[in-house]
Amino acid sequence: MNRKWIPKITFWRCVFALIFLMGLYVSYIRFFKGLGASTNLNDKVPWGLWVGFDVLCGVGLAAGGFTITLVVHLFNMKKYKPIVPSTVLSAFLGYNLVSAGLMYDIGRPYRIWHPMRFWNHHSVMFEVALCVMMYTTVLALEFSPMIFKRLKWEKPLRIVKSITIPLVIAGFILSTLHQSSLGTVFLIVPGRLHQLWYTPILPLMFITSAIAAGLSMVIVESYISRRAFNKRLELDLLAGVGRAVLVVLAVYCVLKVKDLFNRDAIELLFDGSHESKMFLLEMGLGVAAPLGMLAVSRIRETQSGLFISSVMVVTGFVINRLNVSITGMISSSGVKYFPSWMEIGATVFLVAMGFALFGAAVKYLPVFPEETEQETEESLRYLVPERRPVMTP
Amino acid sequence: MSKGMLIDTTLCVGCCMCEEACNEKNDLPKCDESDLSACKFTKVFERGDYYVRKMCMHCEEPACASVCPVGALKKLKEGPVIYYEKKCIGCRYCMQACPFQIPTYEWASAFPRVRKCWFCYDRVMAGSQPACAEACPTGATKFGDRKELVVEARKRIAENPDQYHSHIFGEHEVGGTSMLYLAAVPFGRIGFKSNLIEKPLPLLTWNVLSKIPDFVLVGGTLLGGVAWIINRRIILQDERIEEAERKRNAGEPTTRSGFFGRFGKK
Ligand code: SF4
Ligand code: SF4
Numbered sequence A: 001m002n003r004k005w006i007p008k009i010t011f012w013r014c015v016f017a018l019i020f021l022m023g024l025y026v027s028y029i030r031f032f033k034g035l036g037a038s039t040n041l042n043d044k045v046p047w048g049l050w051v052g053f054d055v056l057c058g059v060g061l062a063a064g065g066f067t068i069t070l071v072v073h074l075f076n077m078k079k080y081k082p083i084v085p086s087t088v089l090s091a092f093l094g095y096n097l098v099s100a101g102l103m104y105d106i107g108r109p110y111r112i113w114h115p116m117r118f119w120n121h122h123s124v125m126f127e128v129a130l131c132v133m134m135y136t137t138v139l140a141l142e143f144s145p146m147i148f149k150r151l152k153w154e155k156p157l158r159i160v161k162s163i164t165i166p167l168v169i170a171g172f173i174l175s176t177l178h179q180s181s182l183g184t185v186f187l188i189v190p191g192r193l194h195q196l197w198y199t200p201i202l203p204l205m206f207i208t209s210a211i212a213a214g215l216s217m218v219i220v221e222s223y224i225s226r227r228a229f230n231k232r233l234e235l236d237l238l239a240g241v242g243r244a245v246l247v248v249l250a251v252y253c254v255l256k257v258k259d260l261f262n263r264d265a266i267e268l269l270f271d272g273s274h275e276s277k278m279f280l281l282e283m284g285l286g287v288a289a290p291l292g293m294l295a296v297s298r299i300r301e302t303q304s305g306l307f308i309s310s311v312m313v314v315t316g317f318v319i320n321r322l323n324v325s326i327t328g329m330i331s332s333s334g335v336k337y338f339p340s341w342m343e344i345g346a347t348v349f350l351v352a353m354g355f356a357l358f359g360a361a362v363k364y365l366p367v368f369p370e371e372t373e374q375e376t377e378e379s380l381r382y383l384v385p386e387r388r389p390v391m392t393p
Numbered sequence B: 001m002s003k004g005m006l007i008d009t010t011l012c013v014g015c016c017m018c019e020e021a022c023n024e025k026n027d028l029p030k031c032d033e034s035d036l037s038a039c040k041f042t043k044v045f046e047r048g049d050y051y052v053r054k055m056c057m058h059c060e061e062p063a064c065a066s067v068c069p070v071g072a073l074k075k076l077k078e079g080p081v082i083y084y085e086k087k088c089i090g091c092r093y094c095m096q097a098c099p100f101q102i103p104t105y106e107w108a109s110a111f112p113r114v115r116k117c118w119f120c121y122d123r124v125m126a127g128s129q130p131a132c133a134e135a136c137p138t139g140a141t142k143f144g145d146r147k148e149l150v151v152e153a154r155k156r157i158a159e160n161p162d163q164y165h166s167h168i169f170g171e172h173e174v175g176g177t178s179m180l181y182l183a184a185v186p187f188g189r190i191g192f193k194s195n196l197i198e199k200p201l202p203l204l205t206w207n208v209l210s211k212i213p214d215f216v217l218v219g220g221t222l223l224g225g226v227a228w229i230i231n232r233r234i235i236l237q238d239e240r241i242e243e244a245e246r247k248r249n250a251g252e253p254t255t256r257s258g259f260f261g262r263f264g265k266k
């Protein structure tokens, strides 16, 4: 029994240890030597990978949280209830990592609480900051039952459960606000953000793509969890989520194309510039291809088809956010930018922390439902013979 | 009265006296950056046959001040857009949002500040003129009331139509700026941004931001209503099943379905 507490040395543990050490080093340089020593940012490119990926993508990919809780608790689609704990957990972890990423990015991290004291209600960023803070609190409350259950604390469990509906509603409103506001952030830079991305409906684009990517993330996470922890969700549930992704993605696609026509920006698509290529990549990989795959029910209802199309949606989403925040801003800034190895390192470090925390939570908390499917057990037993002894009556 | 400066690029001889005066006034460290930077609040560029001074435009409705989450930048009624170092969290949204890409950052410092021209606010308040305007030997930089400077600029254009391109840069760009420029050629040719809109930029985000209270109210009520209706339905359904069972078991008819019951029924 005691052996359980001494980690075995495996390949992935070594990788993780290396990433951890690198993270410590990068953090030291960043916090003691400043942004200039750790990043390739400059006066003309003040925002780079940390804003583009750690913040914009981090927040967006956690959008599964509010969507699924809304569908289950408000529209009462009980079928999807098993997905709730894992999405809430990953959203909660996601937002905490976004805050950690912000600590790296903002010049004076110890003043991160300032927006609570010095209000500027004309600022989109102020609104995003408040929403994110409040929503993280909501997520913490939504997540707390898992801990209370584990600790067998009946009373707080009952209290939190009794306010589920208000929490879900608050979560929905806060999420829609800050998800779309991340798009509004770029409305102030007409003439600087490339025409392919700058549109008055950026807020709408951001919320729609966040929902599609957030739901795809649910599928991806479930698949990875199965590989890593032998815990999983049932395929028909995930195929249902896939159908939702299909619908949202279709709406997004129509919005995107219609918007290009409305603004007469369609010819920019084929002018062969770096921006046009990145735009086509984002749309082809993240929207068109998965749309095609998910539309075919034979693909949607298989494990790998669902997984691959979800990964595509997530990748396309990441490219989109990086395009808006970096690619689209570069040409007007007049200088080149590519993230330094330390910027990439800190990002990898944060993502690895996310994986580790998710893994720990899955191990010790009731995140995934106890497996019921007899076949899964059967098919997996040879991998983990000691996991559940065969009971003979 | 809102102050401003009129910068006449046809008079500028590129002596860089303004640069030097500014560096001295603001105790800036020596450096030879090719653009504005944390050690240079103003810089003279050679653009074709002309010299052009670049500095913060002190917009009438500054994008930098509107986007700052903590209000560390502020437009004062006297004209200057100034920076409260103690509030700034270093998000650098101001740098991203400024249509002229003016604010700079102390990248090398562990406790960096945003740096930009502050229109020598202390001197303006004391009734004198900014260091750069005072140092200018040719009068290419002229300090005064913005309104009067606009009149003056118009006069210069009207009196010498061959010498001037008939546009005052800064009169209407992004809602107007405290700095006004005159030039002999179209501004795009001497390095000015030519794709600026005339509307103040903060309007673009305010259009969206101002709808938030409505969204919260309407959205909250709507969702609350939906939640209530759906829950009511479930409760009633359970009740009906329960009742039917009881009826069957006890063999007695019951009618326990009040107002809300009928409301929830389909
Ligand atoms: S020029 Fe830029 S920094 Fe100066 S006031 Fe205008 S928006 Fe702010
Ligand atoms: S960097 Fe400072 S001054 Fe600029 S927007 Fe952020 S908090 Fe405001």
Ligand code: SF4
Residues within 6 Å of the ligand: B021, B022, B023, B025, B026, B041, B042, B055, B116, B117, B118, B119, B120, B130, B131, B132, B133
């Ligand atoms: S107004 Fe003052 S701070 Fe601004 S450029 Fe002139 S001397 Fe420098």
